[in-house]
Each structure stands twice: as structure tokens, then as C-alpha cells.
Amino acid sequence: MEPLVNHLIDRIRSYLQSAGGSLRDLANQANIPPERLAGEPTDLSLSQLARLWMLAQERMRQTPGFSPQVRELIRRKLETGRARAAVIAAELHISRQTLYKRLKQENQTFAALLEDVRREQALWFVSDTDRSLTEVAQCLGFSELSAFSRAFKRWMGLSPARFRARFS
Incomplete structure (x- = not known):
């Protein structure tokens, strides 16, 4: 498995454990045997990785602040292409400049949030x-599929097809 994927999985586990609770508690929440969760990232199936990621997303949504609101709106608007x-900004009843300013106050940018949400959703999709991968790219x-493939490879170190084949 590529080092970037290993790193990402380790970061997800660390993030989820940072809220307190044992690895066993995390394993129970994700419905993953504790020994598999404690093992190498290669021990996890794609569906188990997806469950870990969904737990991480749920924890992020519970975090107070402005950027989680923006992140959630981006996630909902992605499939519509909007x-x-x-x-x-219009959804939040603020100007685009105010959106940028409030994100900057949280050391965030709209482009970075969009990229993060796309990466998160890409793993799930x-x-x-x-x-199909073309459908994933559109969502x-x-x-184009080629633009999605380049972005996915930049994020994960593998093409979407290789990633899917490796973890399915």
C-alpha cells in the first residue's frame, strides 16, 4: 500500500481517538474487530475504511465553528455542481467576501475546504x-474523469481504479 494511504488511515485513527476513548471503543463504534483496527492499514477493507471515515466526518460535524457549516454546505452542493x-455565501446570507473573511479567521480557505470535501467524498464514492468512476467524477x-483521476492520485497516491481494485 502506498505511504500516503497508510498516513491517511493513521491520521483518521488518531483523529478519532483524540476525542478520548480507547481503540476498542473506536472499533466497536466502527463495527471493526479491534485487532484489525490496531493492525496495519492493509488489514482494513474498503468498507471498514469507509466506516472509519464516516465516523470522522460525524465528529467533524459536531465541531462548533463556521468552517464546519461551510464544509457541510459544500458537501450538499457538490452533486448539483453548485x-x-x-x-x-448566498446560502449563508452573507457576501462572498464575508465568507472568505470568516474562513480566514479560522485559518481556512474556501478552496481548501472544497478540496477536503471532494477528497472525503471521493473516498466514499x-x-x-x-x-462508475465517470459518475463519481461528475458527483x-x-x-472530466481525467481531472478527477489526477486529483485522486494527488490525494491518495493511487489512481481511483487502482485504489478501488486494491481495497474492494
Whole structure:
């Protein structure tokens, strides 16, 4: 497995454990045998990785602040192709500049949040083998499969097809 994927999985485990609670508690919440969760990232199936990621997303949504609100709006708008700063600002009843300013106060940018949400959703969508990779690319707001493939490889160190084959 690529080092970037190992690093990502370790970061997800660390993030989830940072809220307190043991590895066993985390394993129970994710419905993963504790010995598999404690082992190498390669011990986890794609569905187990997806469950870990969903737990991480749920914890992020519980975090107070402005950027989690923006993140959630981006996630909801991605499939419609309307995850643009102006659209999100209008949803929040603020100007685009105010959106940028409030995100900056939290050391965030709209572009970084969009990239994060796309990466998060890409992992989830790629795990769904019923969706074609072209469909995944469209759901994430990419104009072409090749653009999505380049972004996914940058994020994960593997092409979406290789990632899907390795973890399915």
C-alpha cells in the first residue's frame, strides 16, 4: 500500500481517538474487530475504511465553528455542481467576501475546504463499486474523469481504479 494511504488511515485513527476513548471503543463504534483496527492499514477493507471515515466526518460535524457549516454546505452542493463560493455565501446570507473573511479567521480557505470535501467524498464514492468512476467524477464536480483521476492520485497516491481494485 502506498505511504500516503497508510498516513491517511493513521491520521483518521488518531483523529478519532483524540476525542478520548480507547481503540476498542473506536472499533466497536466502527463495527471493526479491534485487532484489525490496531493492525496495519492493509488489514482494513474498503468498507471498514469507509466506516472509519464516516465516523470522522460525524465528529467533524459536531465541531462548533463556521468552517464546519461551510464544509457541510459544500458537501450538499457538490452533486448539483453548485459548490461555488458565491452559492455557499448566498446560502449563508452573507457576501462572498464575508465568507472568505470568516474562513480566514479560522485559518481556512474556501478552496481548501472544497478540496477536503471532494477528497472525503471521493473516498466514499470510490468505495461504491456500483458507481462508475465517470459518475463519481461528475458527483464531485469535476468536468472530466481525467481531472478527477489526477486529483485522486494527488490525494491518495493511487489512481481511483487502482485504489478501488486494491481495497474492494
